[in-house]
Amino acid sequence: xxxxxxxxxxxxxxxxxxxxxxxxxxxxxxxxxxxxxxxxxxxxxxxxxxxxxxxxxxxxxxxxxxxxxxxxxxxxxxxxxxxxxxxxxxxxxxxxxxxxxxxxxxxxxxxxxx
Amino acid sequence: xxxxxxxxxxxxxxxxxxxxxxxxxxxxxxxxxxxxxxxxxxxxxxxxxxxxxxxxxxxxxxxxxxxxxxxxxxxxxxxxxxxxxxxxxxxxxxxxxxxxxxxxxxxxxxxxxxx
Numbered sequence: 001x002x003x004x005x006x007x008x009x010x011x012x013x014x015x016x017x018x019x020x021x022x023x024x025x026x027x028x029x030x031x032x033x034x035x036x037x038x039x040x041x042x043x044x045x046x047x048x049x050x051x052x053x054x055x056x057x058x059x060x061x062x063x064x065x066x067x068x069x070x071x072x073x074x075x076x077x078x079x080x081x082x083x084x085x086x087x088x089x090x091x092x093x094x095x096x097x098x099x100x101x102x103x104x105x106x107x108x109x110x111x112x113x114x
Numbered sequence: 115x116x117x118x119x120x121x122x123x124x125x126x127x128x129x130x131x132x133x134x135x136x137x138x139x140x141x142x143x144x145x146x147x148x149x150x151x152x153x154x155x156x157x158x159x160x161x162x163x164x165x166x167x168x169x170x171x172x173x174x175x176x177x178x179x180x181x182x183x184x185x186x187x188x189x190x191x192x193x194x195x196x197x198x199x200x201x202x203x204x205x206x207x208x209x210x211x212x213x214x215x216x217x218x219x220x221x222x223x224x225x226x227x228x229x
Contacts, residue, residue, distance in 0.1 A: 044219075045217060047216075059216070101215075105157070
């Protein structure tokens with residue numbers, strides 16, 4: 001299995017620009033999670049989906065952040081407009097069906113907003 | 115609410131033992147343990163569900179005391195490969211709807227193993 005795939009791996013953008021992060025979960029997994037990791041705040045849950053439906057987006061910091069999961073094999077996290085404080089590593093993780101709860105993390109996208 | 119991990123960092127010699135603690139101010143349904151090496155993604159180690167069970171994985175084991183809302187990770191006869199940052203992630207309620215639940219992670223414990 002290829003594991004969780006994220007793109008791009010690195011993104012450098014200027015303040016005010018739109019940023020789109022992409023994630024392909026492991027085939028057959030029905031839950032998908034977006035996390036953000038910074039030195040100050042650690043690993044934070046932003047939003048998660050079960051069966052492509054957003055379940056909890058209370059971790060999304062502001063309206064500038066949005067996430068979609070149009071089908072079982074693709075999700076996006078969009079930041080518009082981006083700000084320097086959005087700089088972080090963004091991880092996508094997926095989890096198998098009910099009864100098996102471990103989460104498999106993708107390699108992450110390192111976002112730098114200047 | 116974010117679980118509290120202790121210690122924040124620990125330095126060991128190869129072969130020594132370590133204990134990493136994770137405590138919550140709210141009732142717990144499950145505790146997950148992950149290890150992250152520098153520049154890499156977190157990797158799943160084990161999950162403990164409500165019921166106070168203890169699990170093991172090679173020389174790494176963990177316990178879960180739901181009454182105390184605590185979990186501990188035990189690393190025995192540590193190896194150089196155990197170096198990294200250990201995170202506990204918690205769920206406060208049983209997931210609904212047949213799917214998994216998002217985790218709330220502690221700030222991590224940095225473990226350095228020296229030869």
